[in-house]
Amino acid sequence: xSAEPTGPAPAADGATRMPPIVTPDAVAFxxxxxxxxxxxxxxxxxxxxxxxxxxxxxxxxSLKREDVRLSGRGTVVSYTIPRHPHPFGFKTTPxxxxxxxxxxTRLVSNVVGIAPEAVKMDMAVEVTFEPTMKDHKVPVxxxxxxx
Amino acid sequence: MSRxxxxxxxxxxxxxxxxxxxGRSELQLAAECSLAACEDAxxxxxxxxxxxxxxxxxxxxxxxxxxxxxxxxxxxxxIPGGGAAAAATLYQAxxxxxxxxCDNVLIWRAMNxxxxxxxxxxxxxxxxxxxxxxxxxxxxxxxFGAMTPASWGALQxxxxxxxxxxxxxxxxxxxxxxxxxxxxxxxxxxxxxxxxLEDHQNSKWIQEPWxxxxxxxxxxxxxxxxxxxxxxxxxxxxQPPVKIAGACQSIPYNVEVISNYYxxxxxxxxxxxxxxxxxxxxxxxxxxxxxxxxxxxAFTPQVLMQLEAFGFCGRGEAADFxxxxxxxxxxxxxxxxHGGLLGEAYIHGVNSMAEGVRQVRGTSVNQxxxxxxxxxxxxxxxxxAILEKV
Numbered sequence: 068x069s070a071e072p073t074g075p076a077p078a079a080d081g082a083t084r085m086p087p088i089v090t091p092d093a094v095a096f097x098x099x100x101x102x103x104x105x106x107x108x109x110x111x112x113x114x115x116x117x118x119x120x121x122x123x124x125x126x127x128x129s130l131k132r133e134d135v136r137l138s139g140r141g142t143v144v145s146y147t148i149p150r151h152p153h154p155f156g157f158k159t160t161p162x163x164x165x166x167x168x169x170x171x172t173r174l175v176s177n178v179v180g181i182a183p184e185a186v187k188m189d190m191a192v193e194v195t196f197e198p199t200m201k202d203h204k205v206p207v208x209x210x211x212x213x214x
Numbered sequence: 215m216s217r218x219x220x221x222x223x224x225x226x227x228x229x230x231x232x233x234x235x236x237g238r239s240e241l242q243l244a245a246e247c248s249l250a251a252c253e254d255a256x257x258x259x260x261x262x263x264x265x266x267x268x269x270x271x272x273x274x275x276x277x278x279x280x281x282x283x284x285x286x287x288x289x290x291x292x293i294p295g296g297g298a299a300a301a302a303t304l305y306q307a308x309x310x311x312x313x314x315x316c317d318n319v320l321i322w323r324a325m326n327x328x329x330x331x332x333x334x335x336x337x338x339x340x341x342x343x344x345x346x347x348x349x350x351x352x353x354x355x356x357x358f359g360a361m362t363p364a365s366w367g368a369l370q371x372x373x374x375x376x377x378x379x380x381x382x383x384x385x386x387x388x389x390x391x392x393x394x395x396x397x398x399x400x401x402x403x404x405x406x407x408x409x410x411l412e413d414h415q416n417s418k419w420i421q422e423p424w425x426x427x428x429x430x431x432x433x434x435x436x437x438x439x440x441x442x443x444x445x446x447x448x449x450x451x452x453q454p455p456v457k458i459a460g461a462c463q464s465i466p467y468n469v470e471v472i473s474n475y476y477x478x479x480x481x482x483x484x485x486x487x488x489x490x491x492x493x494x495x496x497x498x499x500x501x502x503x504x505x506x507x508x509x510x511x512a513f514t515p516q517v518l519m520q521l522e523a524f525g526f527c528g529r530g531e532a533a534d535f536x537x538x539x540x541x542x543x544x545x546x547x548x549x550x551x552h553g554g555l556l557g558e559a560y561i562h563g564v565n566s567m568a569e570g571v572r573q574v575r576g577t578s579v580n581q582x583x584x585x586x587x588x589x590x591x592x593x594x595x596x597x598x599a600i601l602e603k604v
Contacts, residue, residue, distance in 0.1 A: 119351060146372060175473070
């Protein structure tokens, strides 16, 4: 656990978003995000994708966990606009969304680059990155033209 | 004590007042409600031999035992999962009484959740996101501004609401009904303060376009305790026994407590479906056998999803079921007759279980009288129980 809830001052570059809470099994995911690479965990034996990261494949119990680059493309399967309280560390109201990735896994993230009112269910999105406090980055998503 | 199977029953319930500022410690609230539950049952607190609460309750078993003078504690357990697992406390109590290892099991939940800390605000501690509370996966939400239970609950309900075209105004019918019950419950924080659908629609957005303020449970100070004994012992105590006909937990694969976005079909609540299946299998009962229900209502969409999971109506039909007046005293399924967590208080669902006991006893201020209450369903999603008149 490396994050503090509301304490630290903004980083020099002005990023105020809270940094990720990095657990031992998610070190690779967040280290890749810092390099603006979006990776996922694929089983080295049965090939299935899992999220969140974990030490064992739930399908075949393999411990061969491979970090692979994901397409970064997905769709919005759920979203909300947090109006109250205003989320800590956000300069403007974010769109919080559950993104279903092409690889079949889902994660919570943000839709960026559009007004909150413009988000729609099943909207096609692609990954990009935004900075956080403590010089980390997190994967977020912007609208894309559907294939 | 020889170990043989005994049926379990609720013998006593107790509570403090429900407020926004209790003015005393959480341990004192725990001690007061626990003593009240023992006095309700007519059991000496010294004879408590099992103690069960939530992992996130701040009072220690030993500290509370020292208040109550518990002389020989035989069993302790804590349930992870926050309010989603509230009914698992009844499940544990039932199981240890069934197993013949405890005679007097105390369940308690006491907190200054309004005056000392607020679940509804941005987090000030990361403790809830560490292992052991069943909520560790919430850490994947925090950097994205999903920082409150309402944000997690909105994301959980959104796909369901979207799929069936259920509007926020539709949800308002749940709130109006619960506040109507609270308005006639002197113990409720919102006693004598009913709301209209327009009040609901005029309340501010908390999570747009899903949850307004009046879709959200309260933040409360208070404590509630339940004393569980064997059915045979309960028959000799002060109150008519309320049998625990069945109780269970259900946590299907890839389900999370409230950040529940990873299982296959986001328009259902698989844990409640599993709880329903187990409860009905255990008891041989079916939805039509319930004369009332106490359903965990942190946020209104979760009430609808549980109504469907338990088979009180078909998939996608819960909004119309509620609009038909089904949750009212003269409806098909009087629900949250104390006012729920929206109207009475947010004591993490334990106050709702106590109302289930009152309905079976026939002592609720909003008593179901159109039918004899034989069975009451208590659901917190990931756990449930059926209380039975004997």
